[in-house]
Amino acid sequence: MPRRKNVSVSLSPELQAVAERLLASGRYDTFSEVVRAGLRLLEEREIGFQDQRAARGSTSEVQ
Numbered sequence: 001m002p003r004r005k006n007v008s009v010s011l012s013p014e015l016q017a018v019a020e021r022l023l024a025s026g027r028y029d030t031f032s033e034v035v036r037a038g039l040r041l042l043e044e045r046e047i048g049f050q051d052q053r054a055a056r057g058s059t060s061e062v063q
Contacts, residue, residue, distance in 0.1 A: 019034045
């Protein structure tokens with residue numbers, strides 16, 4: 001497994017509350033797990049946006 005790097009993150013009170021609520025739910029054991037899960041979802045979303053842009057680009061070239 002790749003070595004992990006420690007980073008510092010500043011959150012708004014609202015986002016801090018979201019992270020604390022997720023931790024309290026028991027679904028996540030650490031704040032880092034919450035952040036990693038959020039980043040994975042963001043990555044999936046960005047890939048979806050890229051796929052949509054690519055599909056629109058290839059569609060406009062065909063017409």
